[in-house]
Amino acid sequence: MINPHWLQSFRALAEQGSFTRAADALGLTQAAVSQHVRFLEDQYGLLVVRKSRPLELTPIGQELLCYALELSEADARFQHRLNLSDSLEGEVSLITPGSSGLLIYPALLALQQQHPGLVIRHRFAPDQEVLQAVLNNQYELGLLTFAPQDKRLKAQAIAEEPLELVHPRGTRVKEWQDLVELGFIDHPDGRAMADKLLSRHFPGQPGAATLPSKGYSNQVSLLLEPVARGLGFTILPRYARQAFLRQDEIAVCQCQRPVVDTLWVIHRAEWPLPRRCQWVLDTMKNCLTH
Amino acid sequence: MINPHWLQSFRALAEQGSFTRAADALGLTQAAVSQHVRFLEDQYGLLVVRKSRPLELTPIGQELLCYALELSEADARFQHRLNLSDSLEGEVSLITPGSSGLLIYPALLALQQQHPGLVIRHRFAPDQEVLQAVLNNQYELGLLTFAPQDKRLKAQAIAEEPLELVHPRGTRVKEWQDLVELGFIDHPDGRAMADKLLSRHFPGQPGAATLPSKGYSNQVSLLLEPVARGLGFTILPRYARQAFLRQDEIAVCQCQRPVVDTLWVIHRAEWPLPRRCQWVLDTMKNCLTH
DNA sequence: GATTGATCATAATGATATATTATAAAGCCT
DNA sequence: AGGCTTTATAATATATCATTATGATCAATC
Incomplete structure (x- = not known):
């Protein structure tokens, strides 16, 4: 040269x-x-x-x-x-599970409207994919339902999401047998959430893996549709359930002690976040804690 | 940086x-x-x-x-x-008077056919424009009918072109008065060539400027058209006259001592010519001297 | 046609930046 | 923990760069 x-x-x-x-x-x-x-x-x-x-x-x-x-x-x-x-202009990439994603989605849109220079690339994906995508630098920010072990990631808890067992209105879910008869409507993080919640409520029973599957969708917003039609029950975060339109066709199992998932924001630990990412992160935090 | x-x-x-x-x-x-x-x-x-x-x-x-x-x-x-x-590929730009341009045109085309990578940009223009264009770096090579004074130019004689007085077949051009009656078909370098040739043949007479103009064209190939139709006479290089199709409708004044214009190739003197230009120049030289 | 003023080239010197060696520190593997 | 590999750092020698001083060239002017 x-x-x-x-x-x-x-x-x-x-x-x-x-x-x-x-x-x-x-x-x-x-x-x-x-x-x-x-x-x-x-x-x-x-x-x-x-x-x-x-x-x-x-x-x-x-x-x-x-x-x-x-x-x-x-x-x-x-x-x-x-x-x-180093400015607030440009792209922020974010990958989140469907449930919490739905929760923050409106807030992110509002953010973009306030700052026309800001572009948010937002993808919904199950936990494992979130983890990989952030590690591979495909996304700058990620939301997880567990704290990652990897030292290359920095994680901070920003919200709690109570898990809910949702079943068709008019059905009862007192016994393990009720669940077996209803069948499970699965989703990417479904079995993990089910294990967490069901082990608390039905301590002696076998894991969620033994439940018969009655459906699967990776679109959280579509997950309660089969439940509303009486096809089975599912387990998902309250945020996702609240986003469903026809609340009168579903029922939430009233559990004695709520099972709460902690939501973690993660990003690569080795370098400082661009300013606009930090800012989006702060905004998300505010939005989820208030 | x-x-x-x-x-x-x-x-x-x-x-x-x-x-x-x-x-x-x-x-x-x-x-x-x-x-x-x-x-x-x-x-x-x-x-x-x-x-x-x-x-x-x-x-x-x-x-x-x-x-x-x-x-x-x-x-x-x-x-x-x-x-x-530094290769034979690429563009060579050339600006020449119409007459000699016509002479070398076929040779240049043959050259391009031999070397598909070579592109020749060729423009026809009167002497003064040739001079300016080369000085301004718009063209790398130029052909001139006189030796330029400018030190920024390097010139070498590459050919001689005899000037001819061409008049309609059947007319006679013995006296100055004959020329005045016929009238002059002018072109960009016409007056200069006329001065050169006529001062030799009609020493006592006023310059070509006093001749009545009967036409003008900057397309050398079209210049003899009006002459063939009896509209006037013109003065141009033999090369240009030879390119005319209907030789039987025109006549060339047989002069005792031929007036010969020297053709000069010019290019900027301050830097070496690109190799492909030098090569085109050599080819032109060969073509014009044999 | 010498003189002056302006512009550019060159050589020598001092200042700055760079590469190397040698060595310390950190990470990884068994 | 110890040996191995990899990276960081400090000191020194080298190379590069910018400056000053001076010489050469050219054009304009008297």
């Missing part, structure tokens, strides 16, 4: 049309500019015709100038991207 | 995934690479996560790598253009 000092001197020379003025413009001595240009000419051949005034570039000189301009454009682009990463 | 040594080290680091191997790849010591990356990090913040192996780039590190790649692309383009200017 060409010595940037020399190139800068050459550019100034081309722009100012004189060694002396180029030197002044750069805060160098004329001798320095003269040397720089000579070094370049040693390598590429004659660049500048000195006889004519204002100075004239040879064809090779023009190519070199063109190259120099390309470089400073690339430079400007880089600088711009740097500034972006 | 970013120090290119540091950037190069960073690029090697990103590619090799290790300080030691990056250093080996660059022929430096590991300490040097370590320093370089630290300098960059002093300026831009953390670039590389050292804990994980292979090494991982932070988001800023990725931006920087992207920038580094842009630079080396620009570099490659520049190198390519340099090589082009």
